[in-house]
Amino acid sequence: MQKAGLESEIARLQRQRAAHIDDQHAIRRQIHEARRVPTRGDQFVMEVKGRTVTQRRAAGAAPLTKARLAAREEVCRSWTVGRIDGFDLICTIEETWPDRRPEPELALLRTDFEQPIELDRQTTPAGIIARFEHILDRMDTERDELLRRAGAAATRLAGYEPRLAETFPSQDELHDRLGRLAEIEADLARTEGVVGETAQPQHTAA
Numbered sequence: 001m002q003k004a005g006l007e008s009e010i011a012r013l014q015r016q017r018a019a020h021i022d023d024q025h026a027i028r029r030q031i032h033e034a035r036r037v038p039t040r041g042d043q044f045v046m047e048v049k050g051r052t053v054t055q056r057r058a059a060g061a062a063p064l065t066k067a068r069l070a071a072r073e074e075v076c077r078s079w080t081v082g083r084i085d086g087f088d089l090i091c092t093i094e095e096t097w098p099d100r101r102p103e104p105e106l107a108l109l110r111t112d113f114e115q116p117i118e119l120d121r122q123t124t125p126a127g128i129i130a131r132f133e134h135i136l137d138r139m140d141t142e143r144d145e146l147l148r149r150a151g152a153a154a155t156r157l158a159g160y161e162p163r164l165a166e167t168f169p170s171q172d173e174l175h176d177r178l179g180r181l182a183e184i185e186a187d188l189a190r191t192e193g194v195v196g197e198t199a200q201p202q203h204t205a206a
Contacts, residue, residue: 020153048062057126058125060124060128060129063106067093067119071104074102077093078092080109087108088109089106090108092104092105108135115135
């Protein structure tokens with residue numbers, strides 16, 4: 001049972017290690033390709049159709065306007081509407097359920113997935129930029145947490161691997177106890193049989 005438990009735990013940790021290695025490659029690739037540029041304060045900059053925009057309201061108005069106008073066309077599609085801090089901003093027009101009315105969705109294209117951006121009819125240009133920057137600010141924290149968890153998993157794995165081949169230390173004792181139990185049960189069965197025979201009524205001739 002211990003061995004099975006260890007094998008299960010090790011398999012889980014090995015999957016985590018594989019994910020950690022993939023994450024490391026993704027981080028290196030992202031650092032190499034994204035070349036992130038801080039957007040806080042006066043450093044704000046966003047690319048829209050190859051044009052550099054430094055005003056937040058104007059930068060936020062561009063993707064919002066394009067997304068809402070595209071939704072009116074009622075054609076489902078996906079395309080890049082801009083780029084911020086080294087990440088492409090993707091707009092997707094999809095049918096909603098159950099009325100099947102096309103609605104726009106925005107997402108930042110990260111290394112391994114699309115980070116959705118909350119978008120509704122009340123979203124303002126300044127509000128959408130604030131959401132972009134909040135997500136971007138969280139990326140470093142998320143990366144550090146993933147690296148910490150991967151490191152802890154690797155440490156646990158190193159401690160488990162040497163124990164994989166261990167045998168149950170009390171196996172001989174368990175085997176002896178099981179044998180003794182079998183003997184006792186056999187003696188009890190024989191005793192019950194003898195008692196049963198003795199308890200049968202005796203018939204005498206009339």
